[in-house]
Amino acid sequence: MPLETLSRWTGYADLALSARRVSTANSPELATIARTHLAERMGRMHGLPQKLGQIMSMSDHEEKAQSFSPLQQSAAALPFSTVKTLLETAWGEPLRKVVRSIDEQGQAASLGQVHRATLYSGEEVAIKLQYPGIKTALETDLGALGWLSLPLGGLSRGFRLDEYQKMLAADLEHELDYDAEARTQQRYAEIHQHDRFLIVPEVIGELSSKNVLVTTWEAGSTIDEVAKWPLIVRRKLSLDLIHWFFTSILSREMIHADLHPGNVRFVLRESTPQLLLYDFGCVARFTQPQQQALAALLLAALYREGSPWKPLMELGFCGEKLGPLAHKLPAVMGLIAEPLASEYPFALAQWKLSERMSDVLGDDRWNFRMAGPAEMVLLLRAWHGLLFYLEKLDAPVAWKPIVEPIISSIARRYVPAAAITDEPRRCDFGSLSRWLKLRVRERGTVKVQLTMAARSIDDLEELIDEPLRKKIEAQGTSLARLSTEVRQRQYRPGSVFSLIEGEKEIDVWLE
Numbered sequence: 001m002p003l004e005t006l007s008r009w010t011g012y013a014d015l016a017l018s019a020r021r022v023s024t025a026n027s028p029e030l031a032t033i034a035r036t037h038l039a040e041r042m043g044r045m046h047g048l049p050q051k052l053g054q055i056m057s058m059s060d061h062e063e064k065a066q067s068f069s070p071l072q073q074s075a076a077a078l079p080f081s082t083v084k085t086l087l088e089t090a091w092g093e094p095l096r097k098v099v100r101s102i103d104e105q106g107q108a109a110s111l112g113q114v115h116r117a118t119l120y121s122g123e124e125v126a127i128k129l130q131y132p133g134i135k136t137a138l139e140t141d142l143g144a145l146g147w148l149s150l151p152l153g154g155l156s157r158g159f160r161l162d163e164y165q166k167m168l169a170a171d172l173e174h175e176l177d178y179d180a181e182a183r184t185q186q187r188y189a190e191i192h193q194h195d196r197f198l199i200v201p202e203v204i205g206e207l208s209s210k211n212v213l214v215t216t217w218e219a220g221s222t223i224d225e226v227a228k229w230p231l232i233v234r235r236k237l238s239l240d241l242i243h244w245f246f247t248s249i250l251s252r253e254m255i256h257a258d259l260h261p262g263n264v265r266f267v268l269r270e271s272t273p274q275l276l277l278y279d280f281g282c283v284a285r286f287t288q289p290q291q292q293a294l295a296a297l298l299l300a301a302l303y304r305e306g307s308p309w310k311p312l313m314e315l316g317f318c319g320e321k322l323g324p325l326a327h328k329l330p331a332v333m334g335l336i337a338e339p340l341a342s343e344y345p346f347a348l349a350q351w352k353l354s355e356r357m358s359d360v361l362g363d364d365r366w367n368f369r370m371a372g373p374a375e376m377v378l379l380l381r382a383w384h385g386l387l388f389y390l391e392k393l394d395a396p397v398a399w400k401p402i403v404e405p406i407i408s409s410i411a412r413r414y415v416p417a418a419a420i421t422d423e424p425r426r427c428d429f430g431s432l433s434r435w436l437k438l439r440v441r442e443r444g445t446v447k448v449q450l451t452m453a454a455r456s457i458d459d460l461e462e463l464i465d466e467p468l469r470k471k472i473e474a475q476g477t478s479l480a481r482l483s484t485e486v487r488q489r490q491y492r493p494g495s496v497f498s499l500i501e502g503e504k505e506i507d508v509w510l511e
Helices: 005-022 028-045 048-054 064-072 080-091 136-143 162-177 178-193 233-251 288-303 308-315 319-336 353-371 377-392 400-411 456-462 466-474 479-488
Strands: 098-104 112-119 122-132 212-216 254-256 264-269 274-275 283-285 435-440 444-454 493-502 503-511
Touching: 028 162, 048 466, 080 122, 080 212, 098 122, 136 503, 162 178, 162 377, 178 212, 233 254, 233 274, 233 288, 233 377, 233 400, 254 377, 288 308, 288 319, 288 400, 319 353, 353 479, 435 456, 444 456, 456 479, 456 503, 466 479, 466 493, 479 493
Parallel strands: none
Antiparallel strands: 098 112, 112 122, 122 212, 254 283, 264 274, 435 444, 435 503, 493 503
16 A cells, blocks of 8 residues: 555544544533544645535534634645646746746645736736645545545435445546636636626636646635625625526536635625635536426425426436335425525524424435435535525525526426336325414304414414413423424324313414
């Protein structure tokens, strides 16, 4: 075994030990120290460990995100003497003949590092240089994927690991080829050439090669800086991000899938926010049939009509794994699509998706995760990136007016594949409740009757006034438990609770 490979495997053993310290820490203080230690080691190793650390930096767990946030933009950089030698080898001439000046302190990333420089034309450029030997290191990384899943909390149990390894290997091979990345970046710019919201740095082709990528230098504000912009600007940015995301996945051929904060900046020009993207080595690509199936799935969930089964099958989900939980799929997709259906500003902090999905799926949650195709991971990374920035912006907006026209225009082209005929029973949005109803009767006469959207059941504790809540709880009934039970029955119609108090009868049910 080569010395470099042996050294890297030793690094993985250290990573696994550090990750174990995180999971077994018996106090918040020790957990923070352990996470910081793990992040430092991931940064020193570069490659896949640092990439995973960048994903972890976007966690909705604030302390975890802070521990890994340094991996977004910095890590152990190469000395400039090495950088100079590598660039001169790539360009075939002395560095001073190519650039007038260069920032010797590079910004290190997972697979390479970036230096700001000025050409003799006066143009400022970003020079991205690939780490020597990184390809061999990544081959070792892929062999250790099971180890690397440990700090992510069960990745190997969540996906078809062999397919995921193949997909990740192909993606990393593309990311290591800066010629391929340059073509992707140029194509991305071409696709969005009329989109004033998006800024894509221009590739300087004559200075770029397989391991050096040179682009125009574009600067912008970080998401933490943008979070301090005026609310009206942040709302506009939130709207534009949602529009960009759904337009990209449904009517463009690709979307940037590595949206950690080191790859994203924002620009404010004449009070109009813009999105600036770096690093196009990792993108999620879509075929038109995939886009149409995805649009059909989202539209069905948006209106709660039809069945999610056929679109899921056409997107590559495993019918054998989804079959046993088919009756839960309408509720699952309804939860995922909840922001899309909102006609009023939707606060992501109130979504509580993880908790509610856990209640709906129960012990089937692993089946659901394992049923997804490996390529879905890149789409999910992009989706997670969108949610991360919307939460940081803290400027809730109504999604439905933005996404409905985009989804509808693509979904109408969807024609289910004739080969998909084994649709399970009860896998239909018609099985879900549409309305939450509350009725108060006194001596048989209706005194109060309210009708709300069925999803209001998850806010039952806030809907019931305090005197009534105390009476319900005095009977040994927990409102939180009632909401959980409704989720566990996948939001199907039926009684939620009844209360008789003297001549007064109170009924709450779903229909």
